[in-house]
Amino acid sequence: MNKNDIAIKTTGLTKRYGSVVALDHLDLEVHRGEILGYLGPNGAGKTTTIRSILGLIKPTSGTAEIFGIDSQQNKVLAHSRLAYVPGESIFWPSLTGAETLHLLGKVHGQIDPKYQKELIKRFKFEANKKVRTYSKGNRQKINLIAALSTRAELLIMDEPTTGLDPIMEQAFKQSVLEAQANNQTVFLSSHILEEAEALCDRVAILRSGKLVELGTLAQMRHLSAVSIQATFEGVPPNISHIQGVSNAIVTGHQLSCQVRGSIEPLLSVLSAAHPKTLLSREPSLEELFLSIYGDGEVNQQAIG
Numbered sequence: 550m551n552k553n554d555i556a557i558k559t560t561g562l563t564k565r566y567g568s569v570v571a572l573d574h575l576d577l578e579v580h581r582g583e584i585l586g587y588l589g590p591n592g593a594g595k596t597t598t599i600r601s602i603l604g605l606i607k608p609t610s611g612t613a614e615i616f617g618i619d620s621q622q623n624k625v626l627a628h629s630r631l632a633y634v635p636g637e638s639i640f641w642p643s644l645t646g647a648e649t650l651h652l653l654g655k656v657h658g659q660i661d662p663k664y665q666k667e668l669i670k671r672f673k674f675e676a677n678k679k680v681r682t683y684s685k686g687n688r689q690k691i692n693l694i695a696a697l698s699t700r701a702e703l704l705i706m707d708e709p710t711t712g713l714d715p716i717m718e719q720a721f722k723q724s725v726l727e728a729q730a731n732n733q734t735v736f737l738s739s740h741i742l743e744e745a746e747a748l749c750d751r752v753a754i755l756r757s758g759k760l761v762e763l764g765t766l767a768q769m770r771h772l773s774a775v776s777i778q779a780t781f782e783g784v785p786p787n788i789s790h791i792q793g794v795s796n797a798i799v800t801g802h803q804l805s806c807q808v809r810g811s812i813e814p815l816l817s818v819l820s821a822a823h824p825k826t827l828l829s830r831e832p833s834l835e836e837l838f839l840s841i842y843g844d845g846e847v848n849q850q851a852i853g
């Protein structure tokens with residue numbers, strides 16, 4: 550890939566806190582223009598990754614570049630290309646929301662005032678109230694509106710929808726897709742799978758500081774079993790020997806199983822037995838997550 554097409558590049562990025570390895574040799578490239586979901590359970594190392602990429606903490610080893618700019622060596626220049634939505638933040642309690650947005654805009658140097666107005670309306674943000682009266686959701690709206698209205702080339706968001714109600718999550722999704730349509734790149738950390746599913750071109754999955762999966766959702770679905778259910782006039786065929794098939798259960802005329810990888814060998818056996826009904830279901834991202842983390846079995850297969 551051309552160097553100019555890479556928004557974020559980390560090489561061997563590692564952060565230790567004493568004996569805790571919060572991030573372990575992360576090699577990751579975020580492509581320009583994509584929405585990358587950075588998923589992992591609490592404590593996986595998502596925030597550590599983001600802070601290291603931003604140069605807010607010093608990695609133990611490794612490097613991070615933003616549009617080719619080393620973010621430790623050249624923090625100011627790197628930051629001029631991005632906007633950041635922190636997981637939590639401290640504001641000035643006696644300023645109003647509008648004053649806070651104004652100040653954050655000054656800090657960043659550039660905002661699109663027309664778009665900011667639109668965002669304030671979309672997120673139903675009560676800009677005239679003092680920040681000290683705000684709920685967690687309203688505080689989060691400040692971060693979101695401030696970052697989105699910069700129209701920065703790169704948006705780095707750390708669990709941005711924490712505290713937002715479901716209607717506002719809709720507003721959030723719309724805004725992220727707008728950013729992409731505006732040629733911005735979005736790095737979105739989340740432990741909410743549904744969010745990533747709706748938005749992301751690719752997802753990276755982090756577990757205990759290690760990148761365990763990276764690819765498109767379509768590629769990842771491959772790793773997870775598809776559930777199949779079929780009914781037959783007579784006795785269901787024997788399918789336990791078919792490659793990729795697991796958990797085959799026969800109850801009377803009904804058969805259910807899971808299949809990993811290609812579904813074709815199974816289908817040809819099923820169809821030869823003339824099924825009356827056939828149901829197949831795609832795994833949700835939740836099930837994907839389970840297939841990676843579940844039963845203590847980590848899938849080490851590299852994809853992407």
Ligand SMILES: Nc1ncnc2c1ncn2[C@@H]1O[C@H](COP(=O)(O)OP(=O)(O)O)[C@@H](O)[C@H]1O
Binds near residue numbers: 566571590593594595
């Ligand atoms: N300042 C710190 N000092 C010590 N340990 C830390 C510090 N920050 C994070 N950690 C540890 O690093 C690991 C990753 O944390 P974090 O990056 O916050 O995960 P996530 O954002 O995915 O929930 C956790 O085990 C956490 O306890």
Ligand SMILES: [Mg+2]
Binds near residue numbers: 597
């Ligand atoms: Mg975090």
